[in-house]
Amino acid sequence: DSGVTQTPKHLITATGQRVTLRCSPRSGDLSVYWYQQSLDQGLQFLIQYYNGEERAKGNILERFSAQQFPDLHSELNLSSLELGDSALYFCASSLRTVSEQFFGPGTRLTVL
Amino acid sequence: AQKVTQAQTEISVVEKEDVTLDCVYETRDTTYYLFWYKQPPSGELVFLIRRNSFDEQNEISGRYSWNFQKSTSSFNFTITASQVVDSAVYFCALRRNNAGNMLTFGGGTRLMVKP
Numbered sequence: 001d002s003g004v005t006q007t008p009k010h011l012i013t014a015t016g017q018r019v020t021l022r023c024s025p026r027s028g029d030l031s032v033y034w035y036q037q038s039l040d041q042g043l044q045f046l047i048q049y050y051n052g053e054e055r056a057k058g059n060i061l062e063r064f065s066a067q068q069f070p071d072l073h074s075e076l077n078l079s080s081l082e083l084g085d086s087a088l089y090f091c092a093s094s095l096r097t098v099s100e101q102f103f104g105p106g107t108r109l110t111v112l
Numbered sequence: 113a114q115k116v117t118q119a120q121t122e123i124s125v126v127e128k129e130d131v132t133l134d135c136v137y138e139t140r141d142t143t144y145y146l147f148w149y150k151q152p153p154s155g156e157l158v159f160l161i162r163r164n165s166f167d168e169q170n171e172i173s174g175r176y177s178w179n180f181q182k183s184t185s186s187f188n189f190t191i192t193a194s195q196v197v198d199s200a201v202y203f204c205a206l207r208r209n210n211a212g213n214m215l216t217f218g219g220g221t222r223l224m225v226k227p
Contacts, residue, residue, distance in 0.1 A: 002156070031213065043203060043217040056214050090157060094213065100147065101215065103157035 003027065004104035006091050012110045018079040021107045025072055025093030031055070032074040033094075033101060034066055038087035049074055081111045114139045116206050116218035124224045125194055133189045133221045135204030141165075143209040146180065146187045151201040151220070163187065164209075194225045 003026035013019055025032050034046040045058035049068035060066075063081075068074045078085060088108050092101035115138040125131045137146065148160040161171060163180050171178045175192045191198055201222045205215040 002158075033214070035215075042219050043215075045214040045216070048213060058214055088155065092157075099213075100159055100162045101213070102159060103149070105154075105156045108155075 002102040002104065004091060004093050004102055006089075006104040006107050008107060009105065010108050010110070012112065013081060014112055015081055015083060017081050017111075018077065019081065019109065021076040021078070021089055021091075021109075023074045023076070023091030023093075023104060025074070025091075026102055029093035029095050029102075030072065031094045031096065031099075031101075032068055032072070033092040034060075034074070034076050035090040035092065035103075036087045037090060037106070038084075041087075043090075046076070078109070083111050085109065086111045114141075114206050114208065114216045116204050116216055118202075118204055118218035118221050120221045121219065122222045122224070124226065127196060127225055127227050128193050129225075130190060130192050131194050131223065131225075133191075133202050133204075133223065135187045135189065135218060137185050137187065137204070137206045139206060139208070141208050145207040145209065147205040147207065147215065148178065148187075148189050149203045149205065149217075151203065153200070157203070160189075191223075194223075196225050196227055199223060199225045 005024045030051045033048045037043045046060040048056040066076045088106045090106045092103045094101045117136045146163045150158045177190045179188045201220045204218040
């Protein structure tokens with residue numbers, strides 16, 4: 001158990017819908033990262049937050065957004081969902097930006 | 113641009129065999145970090161090791177060992193006397209040493225250890 005929690009574990013929704021994925025980092029970790037794992041794209045970095053502020057952005061679609069709240073938990077919002085958004089979404093956390101990242105169990109999103 | 117290549121998509125071995133998973137990376141940075149993660153069938157990503165670019169010493173942890181060679185841009189992972197529980201997908205990853213801490217992952221190698 002890495003200490004990073006993600007909810008929900010599974011999510012099934014329809015195209016065009018909007019969902020919110022939630023992540024609680026390990027106790028004391030200030031940095032949160034979101035990654036997407038899909039069959040065709042592999043594991044891709046989406047976005048990073050450090051102590052509430054966006055720190056880095058990767059291949060994140062405009063339909064996706066994220067934020068980190070004062071209690072350091074983070075949410076990833078996915079809107080206007082398409083079939084291709086079906087993937088495993090991981091959250092990771094680290095103490096500082098240079099520390100190793102510990103991953104949560106992931107949220108499996110299925111868009112029908 | 114950074115890139116990590118794991119040329120072996122699938123490896124199948126019999127229990128107790130030794131197996132090496134290859135990782136080749138590309139970066140223009142002089143300072144960077146390399147990682148290995150394990151993804152068992154349950155799906156989570158488990159951190160195995162971090163190596164910085166200035167430390168080329170090989171590392172051993174139990175049955176696991178890592179060989180970092182800057183000259184060939186490789187960071188290979190060897191499992192000695194493999195066990196069924198080692199069956200998983202293994203990912204090699206690269207991280208720059210600057211603002212932002214994003215990991216660039218390789219495509220992963222699926223290791224199947226048969227009894």
